Amino acid sequence: MKTDPHPLPAEEDAPHGHPHAPIGEPPPLPDAAVPLGNQVDGPTVSSEESFSDSLKHPLMAPPGAQTLAELAAAELPASPPAAWAGAIAELKAGLAGGETIFGWLETDLDERLRFASGIIVLTDRRLLARGADDSEWRQWPLVAGMKLVRRDHAGVGSLSLSDSGGLLMLWRYTLAEDAAxxxxxxQFGRRLAARLSGLQPEPPERAVCPHCKNPLPPGEDDCPQCSREIHEAPSTWTLFRLWRFAKPYKGQLLAGFLLMLASTAATLVPPYLTMPLMDEVLIPFQNGAPIDTAKVYMLLGGLLVAALVAWSLGWAKTYILALVSERIGADLRTTTYQHLQTLSLEYFGGKRTGDLMSRIGAESDRICVFLSLNLLDFATDVLMITMTAVILFSINPWLALVTLAPLPFIGWLIHNVRDRLRYGFEQVDRVWAEVTSVLADTIPGIRVVKAFAQEKREVARFKEANARNLAVNDRVNKVWSVFSPTVTLSTEVGLLVVWAFGIWQVSQSAITVGVLSAFIAYIGRFYARLDSMSRIVSVTQKAAAGAKRIFDILDHVSSVPETANPVPLPQPFAGNIEVRKVGFRYGNRTVLRDVDLDIRAGEMIGLVGHSGSGKSTLVNLICRFYDASEGAIRIDGVDLRSLSFAEYRRHIGLVLQEPFLFFGTIAENIAYGKPEATREEIIAAARAAHAHEFILRLPHGYDSLVGERGQALSGGERQRISIARALLINPRILILDEATSAVDTETELEIQGALDNLIRGRTTIAIAHRLSTLRRADRLVVLDRGRVVEEGPHDELIAREGAYFRLYEAQTKQLEEQVAEAGWVVTGTDRRRPAAKHAAE
Amino acid sequence: MENPNLTATAFDLHRDSFGQLVFTAADGVEHVGVVPVRAFPISAPNGSLSLLSAEGHELAWIDEPQALREDLRTLIEDELASRDFMPVILRVNSVSSFATPSTWEIDTDRGPTRLVLKSEEEIRRLAPPALLIADAHGIHFLIRDRYALDAHSRKLLDRFL
Structure with missing residues (x-):
């Protein structure tokens, strides 16, 4: 049975200044209110909730103490849905006799499940509704026996209004409206109760989020449930966002830029010197004048000095900028990994390991190469082109104009190909991640693949992913392969034009041969730069795609956000856990609905139920690996969402079905939760976990390497190390998630001793498939399809012959059958009293 | 159930005043709140289905719904129509951005609406050329043939594949 979270003890009323409800009959409950125990009868894959729970809210004084309007103002959501604001205002104006609106719900589906907007309005005496095509409001006065029930199935919620005679109305909505x-x-439950009893229910106990009904964590203005639903896409100018990582290196970047400027200028000196060399030395010599040796030496010396200066400056610039970009890349990687660690388990459930690894590894490396090589080259190119253009114009504007004429055309070409290539490369990345994912899927599952002889199928799957990779690459290459030669062609054509125009100008004596040769020398470099600049398009797109994928991670806000102003844990921390009306949805499947549970400090609770009944989910919510979709969990009276992770989780010990050991020594693994633990502490924990002796039997004792590539340990041994790990941090709250399920009965007995040491004096929540392992539990909580159906000590539940009894019966029967199969004689055992209990007594 | 030979006439169905389906088994036992469930809602939407009790136990397996008695079939189809919700995307009008999360304005066979795509991974490839898109609220949108969409939708969709 459920524990009633809101009992009606007399002392609860007292602090509110209403010591006694008006004397007379107790507030009449609507006769059709669903008795709590009957809630098991929801449809299979769906779930439902009726208003009846809300009737448990204590009632207070009759109206008059507060006007209805004041009450309504306190309870109404902030603003009506935009599409219906007019209709609601109209309705409000038409209300007579102090009738007040208390709530509304916009429905977004009609009865045939087509997208259409509708509205339901609740006043203190009626329920009104209107569909998109209705011109009038339909209405149902609140009368005794009315029920408003919601169910959901496959992403569609339904809200049914019925009275004792039958169904009155059914509305449909998508789960976006579920909280509303x-x-x-x-509200309906409270209004109905108020209508029938004449007493006003107490206002909701705490500040709640205006969008969903979840209470706001203290000290926060934004509801963590709703704020995460703001879906804003990151900007496409992703590369500029890298500035955040470049900022710490501003000084070096500036130095690098200045060096770049200087070195580019130095490389532009040689073609300039060809002009006097041609006009003042070679041409006069051809015309019979002697060679001016001093001038030649000077010019050649100038060329050499320019080359040397360009070399040394170029070296310094490349070195500094490469250094900086490597650091930016490293920061990017660390930051991404750091952020990844703060994300919730939900994120890791949805992403595949291969894809995340490629993002942090390969993508950040690509960005690094882009920054240190490609971007650097590009910046040099731009500088070079600008400087060349200036020099060319200063020598001869007309010739400069002709030389630069193909530039806009090439710019247009680059721009045109840009878009195609960008998403082409993004596709290439995604397909590449798909190929990696196939590997990440099959290699860990290789035993299954081999056992079912499906190697060929897996090869075919890989081939298919690879073929898709090929197809996408082919498409990108089609565009890309046309692009490069076209740029080269335009270079050649450009040179041709300059030659033609230059020769004509020389023939007109408008310019000297020296000027023409300088131009040819410049534009040779110039177009070569354009050619390499065109390559920047592809690398920029690749880097931008990579940056986008990294920022996708960085922009992902944890669905389990760390609160801005954490409330300190009450000291001393006891470990009381209150679960209040908690619901949880995974995708469109409701895993938990309306769970209420109180766990006192030091108590041991056993969670029991079929697989898929929500046991692990409940534990994950208590650890705050996920946040509840509805309701709240309080630890020692403080909302879980307002505690800081690090502080809270320090008090949680977790022992899982498959203990995970990291690569390292046994001592390091035991001290994982408390790296500063002394050797004595580690040994004490190992002793308590019954692990000390087997550890000493290993060749290197506590220094033996375990984990991947390490010493092979049996399941029971690994489990005892993980128990020692949990013991060492001395947690107040202990969670055993199928801690003994993966081992045989004999090993379980070994572990059990260690577990008993661990459980002593701690609030413990244990999930176990084998009911016998829960013999020490003070209370058992039976979950079925996301609801608590029974709660109580073993004997009581057995006596009740309910869900637990059936589970227990089934398991004992199975055990007997196994025993019988093994050829043993079973003497009549009383199934109502487990053997373990006998032993315990 | 264990008995796969439950024939179409071995049970009876009617709807009660609360709108729930009531199943009457051959032995006269009544089950209230029966739920019809398609076995292969995507790959064979008109194929076999099962009637589950409110507790989730199979009451009857219907191999060929078409062969059912007329009134039973109508009841089951009505119930399915009010439960089955997998809008088919007919056209993608616009997307808020090519980076996720992205909000799409779409036309479906159930009218125009919008969906929020959390990440590209939410687009699942079914047997080609079908795609299944899960939106942020857990609604599954189906694209039966992505090559049969118009050029504009295809172009937008392509950016996410």
Missing amino acids: AGRLIE
Whole structure:
């Protein structure tokens, strides 16, 4: 049975200044209110909630103490849905006799499940509704026996209004409106109760989020549930966002830029010197004048000095900028990994390991190469082109104009190909991640692949992914392969034009041969730069795609956000856990609905139920690996969402079904949660976990290497190390998630001793498939399809002959059958009393 | 159930005043709140289906819904129509951005609406050329043949594949 979270003890009323509800009959409950125990009868894959729970809210004084309008203002959501604001205002104006609106719900589906907007409005005496095509409001006065119930199935919620005679109305909505529907149901229950009893229910106990009914964590203005639903796409100018990582290296970047400027200028000196060399030395010599040796030496010396200066400056610039870009890349990697660690388990559930690894490894490397090589080259190119253009114009504007004429055409070409290539490369990346994912999927599952002789199929799957990779690459290469030669062609054509125009100008004596040769020398470099600049398009696109994929991670806000103003844990920390009306949805499947549970400090709770009944989910919520979709979990009276992770999780010990050992020594693994632990502490923990002796039997004792590539340990041994790990941090709250399921019965007995040491004096939540392992539990909580169906000590639940009894019966029967199969004689055992209990007593 | 030979006439169905389906088994036992479930909602939407009790146990397996008695079929189809929700995308009108999360304005066979795509991984490739897109609220949108969409939708969609 459920524990009632809101009992009606007399002392609860007292602090509110209403010591006694008006004397007379107790507030009449609507006769059709669903008895709590009957809630098991929801449809299979769906779940439902009725308003009846809200009737448990204590009732307070009759109206008058507060006006209805004041009450409504306190409870109404902030603003009506935009599409219906007019209709609601109209309705409000038409209300008579102090009738007040208390809530509304916009439904986005009609009864045939087509997308169409509708609205349901709740006043203190009626429920009104209107569909998109209705011109009038339909209405149902609140009368005894009315029920408003919601269910959901495959992403569609339904809200049904019925009275004792039958169904009155059914509305449909997508789960986007689910929280609002829950709020409407709650309001409906309160209004109905108020209508029938004449007493006003107490206002909701705490500040709640205006969008969903979840209470706001203290000290926060934004509801963590709703703020995560703001879906804003990151900007496409992703590369500029790298500035955040470049900022710390501003000084070096500036120095590098100045060096770049100087070295580029130095490389432009030689062609300039060809002009006097041609006009003042070679041409006069051809015309019979002697060679001016001093001038030749000077010019040649100038060429050599320019080359040497360009070399040394270029070296310094490349070195500094490469150094900086490597650091930016390293920072990017660390930051991404750091951010990844803060993301919730939900994120890791959805992403595949191969893809994440490629993002952090390969993509950040690509960005690094881009910054240190490609971007550097590009900047040099741009500088070079600008400087060349200036020099050319200063020598001869007309010739400069002709030389630069093909530039816009090439610019247009680059721009045109840009878009195609960009998403082409993004596709290439995604397909590449797909190929890696196939590897990441099959290699860990290689035993299954081999056992079912599906090697060929897996090869075919890989081939298919690879073929897709090929197809995407082919498409990109088609564009890319036309691009490069076209740029080269335009270079040749450009040279041709300059030659033609130059020869004509020389023949007109407008310019000297020296000027023409200088131009040819410049534009040779100039176009070569354009050619390499065109390559920047592809690398920039690749780097931008990579940066986008990295920023996708960085922009991902954890669905389990760390609160801005954490409330310190109450000291001393006891470990009381209150679960209040908690619901959880994974995708469109409701895993938990309306779970209420109180766990006192030091108590041991056993969670029991079929697989898929939500046991692990509940534990994940208590650890705050996920946040509840609805309701709240409080630890020692403090909302879990307002605690800091690090502080809270320090008090949680977790022992999982498959203990994970990191590569390292046994001592390091035991001290994982407390790296500063002394050797004595580690040994004490190992002793308590019954691991000390087997560790000493290993060739290197506590220094033996374990984990991947390390010493092979049996399941029971690994489990005892993980128990020692949990013991060492001395947690107040202990979670055993199928801690003994992966081992045989004999090993379980070994571990059990270690577990008993661990459990002593701690709040413990244990999930176990084998019911016998829960013999020490103070209370058992039976979950079925996301609901708590029974709760109590073993004997009591057995006596009740309910869900637990059936589970227990089935398991004992199975055990007997196994025993019988083994040829043993079973003497009549009383199934109502487990053997383990006998032993314990 | 264990008995696969439950024939179409071995049970009876009717709808009660609360709108719930009531199943009457051959032995006269009544089950309220029966739910019809398609076995292969995507790959064979008109194929076999099962009737589950409110507790989730199979009451009857219907191999060929078409062969059912007329009134039973109508009841089951009505119930399925009010439960099955997998809008088919007919056209993608616009997307808010090519980076996720992205909001799409779409036309579906159930009218125009919008969906929020959390990440590209939410687009699942079914047997080609079908795609299944899960939106941020857990609704699954189906694209039966992505090559049969118009050029504009295809171009937008391509950016996410």
